[in-house]
Amino acid sequence: MHNALVEILCCPVCRGSLRWHITEREGGWIQRAEATCSGGHAFEVRDGIADLLHPAHGSSDLWQTGSTALQGVLSQQPDVAARLLAPTPDGLCAADRFFRVFALEARGRMLEALSEEEPASIAVYGVELRRAFEEAAAFVQSSVTPQGVAVDLASGRGTLLRHLLDAPSRLLVATDISLTGLQSLRRRLAVMGDHPPVNLLVADAHRLPFADESIDTLTTWAGLPNIDWEAGQPADTLRELRRVTRGEFYNAQTFYPLDDLVHRHMFEASSLSAIMYETPLLNLMRQTGWAASIEMRQDAMAYPSPPSELFPDWQIDLVPVRETRVSVCVVVGR
Ligand SMILES: C[S@@+](CC[C@H](N)C(=O)[O-])C[C@H]1O[C@@H](n2cnc3c(N)ncnc32)[C@H](O)[C@@H]1O
Known part of the structure; x- marks a missing residue:
């Protein structure tokens, strides 16, 4: 750092x-x-x-669990490893193309992994949804100030972060709750060509290690729907994000339609309603100190994750469970 x-x-x-x-x-x-x-x-x-994680956080690291499971298959099932790591992805189904990217990374074939990632994502998510994601990322990229401290929350594989590497005078900080995830992100950044160095910080979005009003730009891509909500309440976490931010918060995410009862029941059961729906999230942001509005929107069809042939028990995403017209949005909080 x-x-x-x-x-x-x-x-x-x-x-x-x-x-x-x-x-x-x-x-x-x-x-x-x-x-x-x-x-x-x-x-x-x-x-x-x-590593500035709350000491009470414990040791569960989903990135590490996933990486250990993949390594286990690659070392114990040579036939699966051979198909997954063949010279080209030809013949693999959409989900296995996606898993191949992780397998290539695990074997250190980072450039191949990087070049196959976008085609694999299009195969899994469809052109329309991927295009909407790209438009949201481009909107954030063109809107954020090129100076000051920019913190990306729940950075994961750095989908949004890679759009923020273009401003040398910005102090860019990638954060995630997973040390393994950040170590993998560092390997990915290393093959992304010339860009300013990125700070890597293990941090919990519910309890951030930043001083009050110390961040000029806070960003996240699919962060709010995916952080572990067993460990925090949405209102408390949005207040925590408000505490650390003096500038703007760009939250890029997918919203579900309120009249789709199948997903609504699922999100209600996991207390995610305040996060997965536009109006409740905007209301909650306003109640927690943000002036919030949607500044970019692109509707797209989202499909359930396709099944894997090589890993029948693995699933890329849990939602949607059926075809759903979703809105990819950038919510801006000031
Ligand atoms: C779907 S990814 C987000 C995608 C990512 N923003 C990107 O641009 O590629 C969700 C990430 O949230 C992280 N995460 C889960 N709970 C978290 C928490 N409480 N604080 C910070 N990160 C968390 C996970 O480790 C995972 O990397």
Whole structure:
């Protein structure tokens, strides 16, 4: 992480300031350090990645679980590995093309993985939905200020982040709750050509390690629908995002139609209604201190994840469970 980040980080538990003991630097970048607050909470930077997760978070890391499962199949089922890692993806079904991208990454074939990712995504999600995603990302890219501190929330594979690499004077921070996810993102960024370095920070969206009003631009792509809501209430989390942001929040996500009762019952059962529907989310943002509006919208048909032939028990996405006309939107909070 860059030295400049030290100024805006705080303890995610008590929000107190951190005392830093830096033991390894490379230029302006901290490779190894320890940080403690006056309340005795301790955090560390290892291999340049800062881990500022609430110590009570525990050790479940879905990226690590997925990666271990994939490695297990690749090492124990040579026939599946051979089909998945064949010289070309020809002959693989849509879902297996998608899983092949992860398998190529696991084998270090990063450039191939990167070049096959978009065709695999189109095969899985369809041209219309992918185009809507791209338009939303392009809207965010052209709207965000090129200066200041920009934090991307729940960065995952960096779908949105890669659109934010074009501004050298921006201090760009990728965050995710998964250290394994950020390590994989770093390998992906390394083959994305020339771009300014990205700060990688393990952080929980429900309890961020940033000082009040320290972020100029907060972004997320499919972050709100996918963060673990067992660990937090939407109103509390939106208030937490408001606390750290002095500038704008660009939230790119998919909304479902309210009259689709199948999905509505599913989202209600998992307490996701306030997040998956436009008006409830806008209302909740307004109640939690944001002036919120939808500034980009593109409707598209979303299809259930296609089945895999090589991994019959694996599914790419849990929703939609049936064809649904969704709205890909960018909600802007100020
Ligand atoms: C579907 S991905 C989001 C896509 C990503 N924004 C992109 O641009 O590619 C969801 C991510 O949320 C992360 N996540 C889940 N719970 C989280 C939390 N409480 N705080 C931060 N990240 C979280 C997961 O590790 C996962 O990487």
